Amino acid sequence: MVKKVAVVGVGETKFSGAQQKTEVELLAEAAMDALKESNLKPKDIQALYIGNVLGDFSEGQGMVQSFAAENIGAFNVPASRFEGACASASMAIRDAFIWVASGFYDIVLAGGVERAASMGTPLATRTFAMFSDSRYEYPCGITFPSVFALLTHLHAKKYDIPLPKLKEQMAIASVQAYKYGILNPKAHLRREVTVDMVLKSFVVCSPLQLHDCCPFSDGAAAVILASEAVAKKLTAKPVYIVGIGQASSGPLSSQKDYLPRLRARELSAKQAYDMAGIKPEDVDIAEIHDCFSIANFIAAEGLGFFPFGKAGEAWEKGQADIGGKVAINLSGGLKSKGHPIGATGAGQVYEIVKQLRGEVEPGRQAPDPKIGLTDTLGGDGGTLCTLILQRGW
Amino acid sequence: MEYKLPFKEYHEALKQDKLLGLKCLECGNINVPPKMVCGKCTSPNMEVVGLSGRGTIQTFTTVFVAPEGRESELPYTIVMVELQEGPWIMGNLIDIDPAKATMELIGKKVVMGHKVFCGDKYSAGEMARPLFSFET
Numbered sequence: 001m002v003k004k005v006a007v008v009g010v011g012e013t014k015f016s017g018a019q020q021k022t023e024v025e026l027l028a029e030a031a032m033d034a035l036k037e038s039n040l041k042p043k044d045i046q047a048l049y050i051g052n053v054l055g056d057f058s059e060g061q062g063m064v065q066s067f068a069a070e071n072i073g074a075f076n077v078p079a080s081r082f083e084g085a086c087a088s089a090s091m092a093i094r095d096a097f098i099w100v101a102s103g104f105y106d107i108v109l110a111g112g113v114e115r116a117a118s119m120g121t122p123l124a125t126r127t128f129a130m131f132s133d134s135r136y137e138y139p140c141g142i143t144f145p146s147v148f149a150l151l152t153h154l155h156a157k158k159y160d161i162p163l164p165k166l167k168e169q170m171a172i173a174s175v176q177a178y179k180y181g182i183l184n185p186k187a188h189l190r191r192e193v194t195v196d197m198v199l200k201s202f203v204v205c206s207p208l209q210l211h212d213c214c215p216f217s218d219g220a221a222a223v224i225l226a227s228e229a230v231a232k233k234l235t236a237k238p239v240y241i242v243g244i245g246q247a248s249s250g251p252l253s254s255q256k257d258y259l260p261r262l263r264a265r266e267l268s269a270k271q272a273y274d275m276a277g278i279k280p281e282d283v284d285i286a287e288i289h290d291c292f293s294i295a296n297f298i299a300a301e302g303l304g305f306f307p308f309g310k311a312g313e314a315w316e317k318g319q320a321d322i323g324g325k326v327a328i329n330l331s332g333g334l335k336s337k338g339h340p341i342g343a344t345g346a347g348q349v350y351e352i353v354k355q356l357r358g359e360v361e362p363g364r365q366a367p368d369p370k371i372g373l374t375d376t377l378g379g380d381g382g383t384l385c386t387l388i389l390q391r392g393w
Numbered sequence: 394m395e396y397k398l399p400f401k402e403y404h405e406a407l408k409q410d411k412l413l414g415l416k417c418l419e420c421g422n423i424n425v426p427p428k429m430v431c432g433k434c435t436s437p438n439m440e441v442v443g444l445s446g447r448g449t450i451q452t453f454t455t456v457f458v459a460p461e462g463r464e465s466e467l468p469y470t471i472v473m474v475e476l477q478e479g480p481w482i483m484g485n486l487i488d489i490d491p492a493k494a495t496m497e498l499i500g501k502k503v504v505m506g507h508k509v510f511c512g513d514k515y516s517a518g519e520m521a522r523p524l525f526s527f528e529t
Contacts, residue, residue, distance in 0.1 A: 122461035126515070129460050135400045136426040139510040139522035140471050140483050141456055141463060149454035150473060157452070157499050205456040206494065252473060253426055256451075256481040 005100045006231035006238035006392055008224050009038030010350040011111075015188040015219035015338030018118040023055050026220035027068045027113040030343075034109065035072075038224040039234050042073030045224075046105040049096040050081055051088030051112030052342040057127050058115040074109070083342075085131040085378030086291065088112055089221065090345030090385035094244045096225050097387075106230050111222030114340035117215065124216045128341075131379030133251040145213055146205040147252070147380050148292040153207065155260040155294060159309030167207055169312030170293035171198035174211050174335055176321060177290060181332025183363040188217045188338030198293075212293040217338035221346035223353070236393060239353045243276030243388030245269055249381045262381035265302040269375070272386040273304075276371075280304030283326050283388075284369035285355050287348035289377040290333040296320075299375050300328065303386075322366055330355060330364045345385065348374035356391050398427035398441050400520075407507045407521040412446045414480065415439040423478040446505030447528065448476040453498050455491040462513050470494050472525055474503055484523030502528040 011033025013026050021029075027050065035042060050065035061067070065079040082092040089112030096110035116124050128144040152170075156163045175195055181187040193211055201210035231238040245268035249255055255263060273279060280303060288299040297311035305326050306314040314320050320328040331337040331351040334344060352372035354360045374387045398415050403426070406413045414425035418440060422433040425444060430437045453472045468491040475481050485508065486494070503525040512519045 121458070122464075125458060126460035126462070126513075130515070133426070134516065135404075135520060136522075137483050138516070139520040140485050141460070141466060141469050141510075142471060142483065143456060143458065143460055145458070146454045146456050146471055149456075150452045150471065153454065153496060153499065154452040154473075156496065163496055202457070203455075204458050205454045207454075250428075251426065252483065253481045254432060256475070 002103050003101050004228040004240055005097050005225055006228060006240045007349065007353050007389065008226045008231050008234045008238055009034045010223045010353050011037065012186055012221040012347055012350045013219050014186050015217045015340055015347065016117065017188065017215070017218070019218050023052065023059060023061055023064050023113045023115055024067045024071050026218065027064065027111065027222065028072050030111060030220040030222040031068065031072050031109055034222040034224050040107065040224060044107050045074040045077060045109045047077050047099065047108045048074060048079040049092040049108065049110040050079065051092045051345060052081055053083055053085060053088050053114060054116065054119065054127050057123065058119045064113065084383030084385070086289070086339065086341045086344055087376040087378035087383040087385045088342045088345065090348070090374060090376040090387060091246060091383065093223060093345060093349060093387060094246055094385055097241050097244055100225050100227050106227045108225050109222055110225060111220065111346040112343035113220035114342035115218045116339070116341055117218045119216065121216065131382060136253065137251055143205065145208050145292060148294055149205040149208045150252070151260045151298060152294040155298070158260055161309065161312065163207060166312055167199065168195065169316055170212055171195040173290065173293045173296040173315045174198050176315065177329055177333040177335035180330050180364045181336025183361050184332045184337055187332045187336050188215055189336045208292055214291050214334040214339040217340040219338060219340035219343050219347070221343045221350050223346055223349050237357050238392035239356050239389050240392045241387060242390045243272035245271030245386035247384050252380050255381060260298060261308065262298060262302055262377070262384065264381050264384040265299065265375070265377065268384040268386045269303050272388050276388040278371065278388065281325070282371055283373045284371050285327045285330060285352065285366045286373040286375065287331060287333070287351050288328055288375040290329060290335050291339060296328070303373070303375060327366045330366060345374065345376040348376065349387065349389070352389050356389065394437060396429060397439055403427055404521045407523065408509065410506050412444040412505060412523065414442055414444045414478070416442045423480055425480045425482060445477050446523070448474040448503060450498050450501050450503060451475050451481060453486065453494055455494045468492055474525055482523060484525045486525050488526040504528050
C-alpha cells in the first residue's frame, strides 16, 4: 500500500430492539458523531462506503448510501453500498481503506446501518435465510441459526466433545458476553444471564437455545478514515488499520472438506496477519463474530487464538477474557451488544478504537491494549472479513 | 458457454426422486449441487450423471423457529448427508420424531426421496429438496 490509513473518529447509535428512526436517520446520527470526533465537516468527506443488507425488506429503502450522503451534507460524493450479509460494514471499511491507502482519497466515511429488529422475527428469519443458498439449502427450511446448529453437532463430533460439555462451554461464552454488555450503554441486551438460564432457555434449533443466539437489532455505526498526513493533523490518537483480509465461500456443501472449520476465515485472517506482520498471539483485544455461542469457538480457533477443538476449554479457563490470552468481545459482542447486521462490523471497529484510546467504561476496559482485531462473517461462511488495528501513538 | 445442469432440470429430476450431478470429464470428480465448473479442477467440461441418493448423515439439527410462512412445517430436521459418490448435500430427514433427533444420527445410512417446497413471494417458484429416510 502507498499510504498508511488511520481511523480518526468513530460514531455509533445505541443498538436496540425495534425502534422508530429510519435507517438514514440512524446512519446520519452515527456519521455526525464520527465527523465531530474527527474535527471534520460533512463537506470534507470525499466518498461513502456503507453496509446495509436488508433495508429493502425492513423499510422498503434501497440505495440508503446515497440518501445518507445527501442527508448529512456530503453532497454528490460517490456513495457505495456493500452487501456481504453480516460482514457488510467490515467489507465497506476494508474497501474504504484501499481507496485511501492507494492515494485516491484522503478522507472517507465508512460504516453501516440496519433495522433487523424492526422487521419482526418471522420476516427477519426469512430474510436472514437468504444468506444461504436459495435453491439448494432454503427449500430444506434452513435458517441462519440452523446453519450454526449444524456446525455445532459437527464440531462436537469432530473434536470428540460430549455435547452436554460443549453446550456448557457455549453457555459460559454467552455469560461472558452478557457480563460486558451490561456495562456498555450502547448494548442492546443488558442483563445478567447465568449458565443455568442459558441451558434452560427454549430451543431455537437443536442444540442452540435462545441465549446461545444473538438478537436481531437496529443500529448504525460509522468511522472516518484518513491518510496518515491528514490524520496526524486531526487527532493525537490516530488508530491505524495495519492489516485487512477478506475471503468468500459457496454453500455448505462446497465446504465439506473443511467443516466445521470455515476456510474463508482462515484465508482472510492470514491475509490480515501477514499484512500487519503479526501473529495471533500479538493481538490484545478482539471483536469476533459471536452470532451464536458456538461461533465464538469456531472464530477464535479459525483466527489462531486457540487450537482447533480447544476454544471451549479456553473460555472455561478465562483465556478469552481480560487477563487471559486475548480479551474477546469486551463490547458484549453480537450476543449482548447486538447485531444490526449491516452495521455490526463498523460497531466492532468503534469498540476497538475506543479500547485502544482507553475511552470505555472501566469495568470493560482492557489494560493498555495496543493491537486489536475485528472478525466478521456473513452467511454460511460466505463472506469473511478481518481488520487489524494498532495504536498510532 | 452453457450452464450444463441448471436448477430447473435438477429440480424436475428430483421431483422424480432422481438425484442428478455433474461428472468432470477432466478429473472424474462428482459435483453436486451443480455448478458451472468442476469444484476440484475448475474445468467446465462436465457431463450430467444420475447419482444413487444413498449416503451417511454427517450432521443435523431440528428447527423450532420457522421462517415466515413455514410455521406449519415445524418441527423439522435438516441433515447434511455425505453421498456414496463423495459430495455432501443438504436435505430433510423423516422417519424420526424430530424432537428426538440426537448425536446418534451421525453416521446413519440413508436413502433419498424428495419433497417440494411450494415457494413464497421471494423464491421465484417451487423448489424440490432431498428427503432422506433410513436405509433398511
